[in-house]
Amino acid sequence: MKEEYFEYIPCPVCNGEQLEEFFKIAFGRLKQKRSLDYSCLGIHQGSILKVSRCKGCKFVFVNPRVRREYEHLVYNQSKQNMYLNKGRYTVGTVENRDFARQRKLKYFSIFPKMLNYVNPSDSLRLLDIGCGFGHILSLAGELGIESIGVDIDEFRLDYCRQLGLKVFSPSEFKTCYEGESFDLIVCQSVIEHVIDLNEFLSFIDSISKEKSILYLNGVTPYLIRKENRRGMFVKAHFVEHVNYFYNSTLDFFMSRAGFKPASHEIIIINSRKIRIPLKLARVMRPKTGFFERIYIRS
Ligand SMILES: [Zn+2]
Secondary structure: OOHHHEEOOOOOOOOOOOEEEEEEEEHHHEOOOOOOOHHHHOOOOOOEEEEEEEOOOOOEEEOOEEOHHHHHHHHOHHHOOOOOOOHHHOOOOHHHHHHHHHHHHHHOOHHHHHHOOOOOOOOOEEEEEOOOOOHHHHHHHHOOOEEEEEOOOHHHHHHHHHOOOOEEOHHHHHHHHOOOOOOEEEEOOOHHHOOOHHHHHHHHHHOOOOOOEEEEEEEOHHHHHHHHHHOOEOOOOOOOOOEEOOHHHHHHHHHOOOEEEOOEEEEEEOOEEEEEEHHHHHHHOOOOOEEEEEEEEO
C-alpha cells in the first residue's frame, strides 16, 4: 500500500483515541471484482487491511483508511473498467431496463417507510445522497416528490442526466443549493463508504431542518463475523466499506446533528399500519449484518 494515500485516525464518532484491533485480513482474501482495480492505491493481494474498534463508543472502522483527498482514486479511477461496454449501464438497452426494474423494486420499500412520518399531502422535497443510477430519484418522481441527487461517481452522474434527473457533484450541489433544506433525505448504502464522517454529518446537518426524515442503511460489525465464518468476504470489503455501526453507536453519532431514531417502526399488513415500538423491533429483527433506520430531526 502506498503510505502517502492512507492515514490512521482517532474514532470519528466520539473522537476517542483508545482503539483496539477488531480484525485484519489480506486484501487477496476479499472477493476480487475483476472490474475494480485498486493498484492505483498500491493495494495488492498481500496488503493487510486493518479494522479498529473504539473502546469508548464501540464504533468499528477501517484504520488506516484512504485519505479524504484520494477518495477519487477509490470511486473514479479504480472503477474505470467497471462500466466499459456494459449493456446494463447503457440507457435504452434491454439489459438496462431489466437492471433498473430490479433495483427499483428493491428500493421501492424505502418510500412507504419514510412517508409514514410525514403528511403525504404536503409538497415534499427529497435529497438522495449517493444517488448512484438514480433509481430512487426516478421513483420519487413517480410519486410527485421533487428530488435531487448528489454523487461523486462521474459515470453515474452522467447516466442520471441522460434520464433527465437533477443530479450534482458535491461541489456543484453546494453552489446551487447552499442553505436549502429537504423534507426527506435518503442515504442508501452510503454511510459505510464515507471516508470523512464528520464532514458527512455537517453536510446532513446543513441540508436538514426540524422534522426532516432521514433514511439510512448500512453495515454492522456483525457482518464481519458472519462473512468470516463463511470464509467469504463480499460486503465486508474493507477498501470501500470502511464504517460498521452498532445501533447504539449510530444513534449517538446521529444525535450530534439533532437526529433521533423514530420511536416506532411501522409495518404494513393487509393495508393496515401496525406500529411496533423501536426497542421491540430491534430485538425481533434477526441479525443480518445490515441495518436500516429512520431518523427524525428534532
Ligand atoms: Zn468512539
